[in-house]
Amino acid sequence: MLLVDWALAENEGDKILFIFDGGSLDAEQERDIRFADGELTQWRYIPVHGLEQHGPPRLGRRLRAAIATHGNGGSTYAEHGTAI
Template identity: 35%
Template structure:
């Protein structure tokens, strides 16, 4: 006689093993999170990483099982000694495979506006960054890689509209 109960009710251990097998065999995504931080003049904080040729938004790659908002909080504290406010989600960007990299999900959160005192209190701490600077939109467009600038521009628009956006490779999906 077979039970009408589903596996998760009949045999919790078998159900857990089934879930573990699925978890082990399903693809994983890389996740990164950045923060759109502004100063009182409306400029955006950019960082110049030593390990790549172009400037970037502050943030970085998530560690295993780390929420994206915690990623930006950790990264800014490790790299700049900055305790940050992580506000609402602005952008989720699906980045297609490129070069040796598989696809990834990139998040940008609202980092709010720093006071003049806060904006002067940064330190380069962990050796990953060469420099940081608050930049205008025009300066950011020149310093960021094109797809990072597209993503950043969408985040700026989401900030202005109050509506988070899903984009692909920095391009709107609608």
């Protein structure tokens, strides 16, 4: 586990979100990715500097905190995407 994030959501109730290090995919595993239910149509790797182009700012903050934690070899706690 890299990150535990408490997120206040006034209209939905508070949430606790988790980000885990799922390891790396090799080329064969990447080729085998399929979307069975039609909800997703594609996948791609996104550079860290481009996260905000693909989701809300709080998700970018959350992912950046998880990436920093991964580099330090530990885990961290965040609130609304900002590491504490």
